Structures are given as structure tokens and as C-alpha cells.
Amino acid sequence: MLSFLKKLFPAPVDYNAVMARGGIIIDVRTSSEFSGGHIKGSRNLPLDQIKKEIPVLKKMNTPIITVCRSGNRSGMAKSLLAASGMEVYNGGAWNSLANKLNKS
Template sequence: MGLLSMFGFGDKSESIKDFMDKGAVIIDVRTAGEFKEGHIKGSKNIPLDTIASKAQEIKKLNKPVIACCRSGMRSGQATSILKQNGIEVINGGGWESLERKL
């Protein structure tokens, strides 16, 4: 496993569009304060430091997940955690960049 794939950047077999077509939920893993300053409309704020404890709750949504943050590093960590919990997830990178792709 390369460094890029460890942070959710390496596997581009499914695109953001593919995930959105499947009804993906967008999870923003920044802090609540950062989220309040701006976010993608309809996204859920689950800070990275709580993502592992919320994994089963996220799994119950029964939807694929697109994780985002400010730059893509925290969402990469969240992607790794969620994948370990059997959740279909991709790293959407920075929220502003992701918003432009939607």
C-alpha cells in the first residue's frame, strides 16, 4: 500500500460523480468551527476526532460516503478509518474543490 492510497488518494476507480449517482452522503471532517465558516450545502459535519466512534452510525445510513475537509489530508484519514469499518467511501479532498465538482 502506497502513501497516497493510505490517505485515500490512490484509488480513483470510482469517481465523485459515480458516488453522487449512487446517492452518496458528503461528510465534512473539519471542526465544527471550520464547518460553520463554510461548507457544502447538505453535507454532514462529523469531525475527524469523532469519526471512528461514529462509524457504525454512518454505516447505518446505508449510503456511500464522500469525505472532505480543508485540504484532503483529514478526509484521507477519515476515508481510511471508514474503509476499515466496511463503509464504501472515497476521499473528496478539500471541500471547496469538491463543491466545484458537484
């Protein structure tokens, strides 16, 4: 029963700790959205290009945090990357994650 509840209500992610372990932020919005604002140091990799970049991302062997405008596309990207065996977290909306990272 407890494991079921943990799946329904996972512990909050400490994104600062993920970054301290060498994590990278992948922004899956389009390049025009990304150019309108993004987290400093994040990498733009639009969702429609994620699948072909999986081998490159896997070789990096580092935690990945995906972000987008609302959390929907980053959730899809997280699922694709996690299915490939990577440690990945859905950071949700990029500006929301930026605020969380600045509160360290």
C-alpha cells in the first residue's frame, strides 16, 4: 500500500541537488520559444528531435531535467528518455524551474 501511495504522490525533486550532481537542463520548446527566454545554461532540444538525440544524451551519463512552457512537452520528453534508461526529471515550466533554482 505504501509503495502505491509513493507512486501517486512522489517526493518533491530537489532540482538544485540534481544540478549539483552534474545535471543538465534540456528545454524541449521550439527554437523560437527558446530564444524568447530560457534558463541560463540550458540546452535547446525541441521535442520532435529528442528521439534521434537519445544516443548522444545517453553517452553523457548525467541526470537530465526537461522543461518546456507548461510541463506537457517536458513530460513527454521525460517519458521517452526514461524509457531509454536515463535518469530524467520533468522540471515543468522553464520559468517555474528557474525560480526554484534561484532559491538555493
